[in-house]
Amino acid sequence: MHNPLSGDDPVGGAVSRPGDEAGAPVSAELRALVRDCLDDVDALVVRYVAEVSTFEDYRSTVTHDDLRDTARACFELLLRLIGGLPVPGELSGVPERLGRRRAHQGIPLERLLQAVRMDFRVLWTAFLERTRPADLPELTRGAVRVWEVVEFHTVQVHAAYLDEVAVLARERERERTALMGRLLASDGRDQQLVAQVATLLQVSTQSDFAVATAPPEFQQELRRAVAARMSHHVTHLQEHNGMLVLVARLPRAARTPPPDWLDGVPCALGPVAHGLARVPDVVRVTEAIAATLDGDETSGPVTLSDAWMPVAAARLGPVGEMLADAVLAPLDQLPPQERERLLTTVITYCASGSVAETARQSYCHRNTVLNRLSRFAELTGYQPTRPSEAATVLFALRCSRGRAVRDT
Secondary structure, eight states, X not given: OOOGGGOOOTTSSOOOOTTOTTTOOOOHHHHHHHHHHHHTHHHHHHHHHHHHTTXXXXXXXXXXXXXXXXXXXXXXXXXXXXXXXXXXHHHHTHHHHHHHHHHHHXXXXXXXXXXXXXXXHXXXXXXXXXXXXXXXXXXXXXXXXXXXXXXXXXXXXXXXXXXXHHHHHHHHHXXXXXXXXXXXTSOSXXXXXXXXXXXXXXXXXXXXXXXXXXXXXXXXXXXXXXXXXXXXXXXXXXXXXTEEEEEEEOOTTOSSOOTTTSTTOOEEEOOOEESGGGHHHHHHHHHHXXXXXXXXXXXXXXXXXXXXXXXXXXXXXXXXHHHHHHXXXXXXXXXXXXXXXXXXXXXXXXXXXXXXXXXXXXXXXXHHHHHHHHHHHHHHSOOXXXXXHHHHHHHHHHHHHHHHHHHO
């Protein structure tokens, strides 16, 4: 790519550079000042270094040699541009190198721009010191040119800084994603890996973490919730095993995620991971829950206590199907409508444990409820009024439902 600072036009024409003011020539007086300052550029560097060295950000990060060498290159470039002098190739890349270097060093952008714009004050002071009172009006006419050159330089430094920050952010994200992927696929016992992830996330290995997982159809909702509600918290989103995993450090002393974090987000919410090493185990739990989520029925976070039955049924596979047959097969002899009435009554009763509540929800007499429960027990041998047997019935129903979904 052609660099406008080089002073060379690739097609042989004149190149417009900062301060050219539509081709206006540089005054002889200004050019003489420029040449004088070029001959004494070390004096400008000394003055500049003394000023910038008062900035704590620079004093603790940028070495004296670094600051001196970059200042010399910048002043040589600026003076040549102000004076309309040729710019050697090695000077044309000074703004980009400076911006990228300071980004790597972690200098805050605001402080960098303040330091770069200080070039104008140093240059203008040097020009004033070298100008006789009678020549001040002529120098004042050149002030715009000097400022435009410094601003052009500042804009280039600014752009290079932002580009490098973006590059560094992508590199950090790739590194964090790779390390987090290794952690999620591990058993959490590699303490060195756990410590590396903690360093990248800037958390303690002993912090508490919320873990949520969303299957593909709910991933956008989870991303939006993180962006809107958790921007001030330490969070990490990672695609893992085809699902989107959220790992978020909990606020200090919080036992559960704040309710507003995932409100209305269909996802699997795991138990709190006490320590970063526990995150992989909790992720596996949430992935098992997420695999059972029903898009039509899920409207918010689903916990393990909510989903243990579908998770267990999915894990049992053929064993669960055999359990469903053993418990529910006697009902197959009934007409479909009667079978549905019995099952609905049993499920409603198990939800409340109250005959009266079941009768109210079913719009029937309590004796009708008792008769249906008795009929179910007569056919299957399981009493819905006994908690242990009711649990078996409900689990068998869940296993039966899972098989019906697979069959369709």
